[in-house]
Amino acid sequence: MSSLLTVLTTFAALLTPSLSSLTVSPRPPMGFNNWARFMCNLNESLFVETANAMLKNGLHAAGYTAINLDDCWPLQSRSHSGELQWNSTLFPHGLPWLGDYLHARNFTFGIYTNAGKMTCGWYPSSQDNEETDAKTFARWGVDYVKVDGCHIELQNGRNYYQEFEYRYKLWHAVLSKLDRPMVFSQSAPAYFSPNFPSLDHPEKPQNDNYTDWYKTMQYIYRTGELARHSDDIKVWSTNPDNSFMPGGHWESILNNYDKQIRLSRFQQAAGCGFYNDPDFLIADFPDLTPEEKKSHFSLWSAFSAPLIISAWIPGMSDEEVAYLKNEEVIAVDQDALCQQATVVSQDAVFEVLSKSLENGDRLLAVLNKGEVEKSTVVPLKRLGIEPEGTYKVKDLWSKRTRTVETSVEVRLKRHETGIYRISVDKQTEVAPTGQIFNTFSMRCLTAHKRGARFEECKGGDEQVWLVRKKGIVRPLSATNQCLFLGGDDAVVVEKCDGRRTYHQWSYGVDGNLVSRYNGLCLEEGEGGEAVLRKCGVALNSQVLALPGGVELER
Ligand SMILES: *[C@@H]1O[C@H](CO)[C@@H](O)[C@H](O)[C@H]1NC(C)=O
Ligand SMILES: *[C@@H]1O[C@H](CO)[C@@H](O)[C@H](O)[C@H]1NC(C)=O
Ligand SMILES: *[C@@H]1O[C@H](CO)[C@@H](O)[C@H](O)[C@H]1NC(C)=O
Ligand SMILES: *[C@@H]1O[C@H](CO)[C@@H](O)[C@H](O)[C@H]1NC(C)=O
Numbered sequence: 001m002s003s004l005l006t007v008l009t010t011f012a013a014l015l016t017p018s019l020s021s022l023t024v025s026p027r028p029p030m031g032f033n034n035w036a037r038f039m040c041n042l043n044e045s046l047f048v049e050t051a052n053a054m055l056k057n058g059l060h061a062a063g064y065t066a067i068n069l070d071d072c073w074p075l076q077s078r079s080h081s082g083e084l085q086w087n088s089t090l091f092p093h094g095l096p097w098l099g100d101y102l103h104a105r106n107f108t109f110g111i112y113t114n115a116g117k118m119t120c121g122w123y124p125s126s127q128d129n130e131e132t133d134a135k136t137f138a139r140w141g142v143d144y145v146k147v148d149g150c151h152i153e154l155q156n157g158r159n160y161y162q163e164f165e166y167r168y169k170l171w172h173a174v175l176s177k178l179d180r181p182m183v184f185s186q187s188a189p190a191y192f193s194p195n196f197p198s199l200d201h202p203e204k205p206q207n208d209n210y211t212d213w214y215k216t217m218q219y220i221y222r223t224g225e226l227a228r229h230s231d232d233i234k235v236w237s238t239n240p241d242n243s244f245m246p247g248g249h250w251e252s253i254l255n256n257y258d259k260q261i262r263l264s265r266f267q268q269a270a271g272c273g274f275y276n277d278p279d280f281l282i283a284d285f286p287d288l289t290p291e292e293k294k295s296h297f298s299l300w301s302a303f304s305a306p307l308i309i310s311a312w313i314p315g316m317s318d319e320e321v322a323y324l325k326n327e328e329v330i331a332v333d334q335d336a337l338c339q340q341a342t343v344v345s346q347d348a349v350f351e352v353l354s355k356s357l358e359n360g361d362r363l364l365a366v367l368n369k370g371e372v373e374k375s376t377v378v379p380l381k382r383l384g385i386e387p388e389g390t391y392k393v394k395d396l397w398s399k400r401t402r403t404v405e406t407s408v409e410v411r412l413k414r415h416e417t418g419i420y421r422i423s424v425d426k427q428t429e430v431a432p433t434g435q436i437f438n439t440f441s442m443r444c445l446t447a448h449k450r451g452a453r454f455e456e457c458k459g460g461d462e463q464v465w466l467v468r469k470k471g472i473v474r475p476l477s478a479t480n481q482c483l484f485l486g487g488d489d490a491v492v493v494e495k496c497d498g499r500r501t502y503h504q505w506s507y508g509v510d511g512n513l514v515s516r517y518n519g520l521c522l523e524e525g526e527g528g529e530a531v532l533r534k535c536g537v538a539l540n541s542q543v544l545a546l547p548g549g550v551e552l553e554r
Contacts (some may be wrong), residue, residue, distance in 0.1 A: 034070050054313055075087050095140050146226075345463065373414060437545050447483075451492055471516060482494075501515075
């Protein structure tokens with residue numbers, strides 16, 4: 001009881017961002033997890049052989065140093081003293097031995113548990129045993145713990161949302177007290193995400209209210225290092241549970257991409273130490289083409305997302321190993337700003353992303369999601385660069401550098417992603433530039449003569465916005481104009497000097513774009529009109545994604 005009280009008193013500390021996260025994981029984790037490839041078919045030799053292969057094939061040297069177990073490692077019962085135990089048929093030398101084996105080879109050792117009563121695979125898990133289990137893991141030499149969210153029992157009158165919040169904050173408090181720092185990978189948001197088919201509530205229809213998802217993210221980005229924010233990547237084809245999600249593995253990758261782009265503000269606000277996690281790299285899955293696999297890796301790197309491979313690494317081809325070792329793409333993932341690239345534009349064929357890099361360079365990533373090879377031209381203005389002179393553009397796959405003046409032309413195969421570094425003088429000011437979109441409807445704020453509306457994203461200049469310091473928001477189609485208040489709650493786009501508060505906006509992790517003049521929130525009205533309304537709590541109609549993340553302080 002007294003230890004529970006200590007835990008509860010540390011809750012006050014949760015109101016400020018976790019200062020320890022930067023030291024726990026100063027860059028997005030890279031490594032291996034068994035789940036998507038092997039699910040419950042895990043054992044000691046799988047991890048030992050994987051680690052040995054990663055040392056031999058250079059993945060370890062390239063930075064992939066986390067070896068993480070997923071579900072199904074425990075025995076069905078706890079020990080006499082109430083501790084989790086490993087299944088010694090699967091792990092004959094025991095988990096502390098495995099931890100030592102990995103540490104001796106400069107890997108970290110990660111484990112899986114679950115916030116509810118039983119794991120997703122029905123093994124004992126940690127609800128009401130958080131402190132015991134954390135201490136057990138520390139004793140075993142664990143460096144990284146993934147806490148899933150299956151089979152949560154509601155206690156003390158808390159509802160589903162509140163029980164998750166209680167449990168993950170409790171885990172944060174427990175882990176913060178340990179002498180051994182552990183990366184805390186949190187699956188809570190996935191259980192409130194747009195289309196997660198809940199194991200506890202199979203009758204639950206597709207989620208059409210994102211409020212609890214947004215609210216969960218609002219505490220999760222401060223309680224741990226990773227947010228497993230939405231669906232799992234679809235698992236290996238021969239597994240019967242593969243039918244869990246419609247579509248193939250490429251559709252699954254795009255599904256997770258589509259959730260990730262809605263959440264950039266959290267990673268941007270946290271800075272290094274917290275990462276949105278769109279799940280595993282499935283590098284040896286046979287239904288993915290080489291372009292699709294490299295796209296997956298390029299997009300995740302543009303996001304500075306965790307790069308955790310789920311594959312039979314000892315059996316991977318030289319080509320598969322080689323693309324995962326692309327140093328320059330890894331450097332984008334591990335960049336010292338830890339920024340998640342945000343959306344410049346989306347249309348029926350291309351997804352264009354951009355972010356700043358530590359040395360001042362601008363990153364450009366372009367995905368051709370269409371079914372045929374195609375070219376597109378990305379003006380530098382869309383990347384927040386006011387072109388002046390020439391710029392070097394390096395293709396991080398072909399390694400070729402070219403010189404451009406005003407735009408970058410890219411030609412991409414079906415499902416290919418081009419990823420480029422644009423050299424920009426560190427002194428040059430780069431304005432965050434790109435789509436402003438409603439992360440529920442996925443419709444884009446569109447500038448019209450005088451007005452603004454939410455419309456289908458088509459990638460035109462009237463849907464690309466420059467977000468300047470002091471909260472001035474200008475459409476690229478008319479950069480002497482800006483978004484400001486009209487009469488009667490309407491939002492207009494007109495010529496402005498930006499010096500008045502009615503030209504100025506603020507934006508934070510709540511996702512609301514708030515007028516500095518009257519404190520009202522920009523909202524997508526019923527018919528798509530952009531209007532100003534009283535701010536609610538994480539409403540479908542008011543939560544927006546902005547280029548560059550959280551730039552406009554409150
Ligand atoms: C360990 O697991 C791997 C992957 O599922 C499997 O191929 C192998 O046969 C297992 N080894 C033992 C000794 O059970
Ligand atoms: C340990 O794992 C083996 C192999 O999956 C399984 O057959 C056995 O039932 C497990 N033992 C216990 C006690 O759960
Ligand atoms: C592990 O790290 C130590 C210290 O940096 C180094 O001396 C050793 O060679 C490394 N071992 C491997 C297998 O990388
Ligand atoms: C959405 O969910 C929130 C939190 O559970 C709830 O307060 C709100 O009333 C819901 N909104 C609608 C329109 O159902």
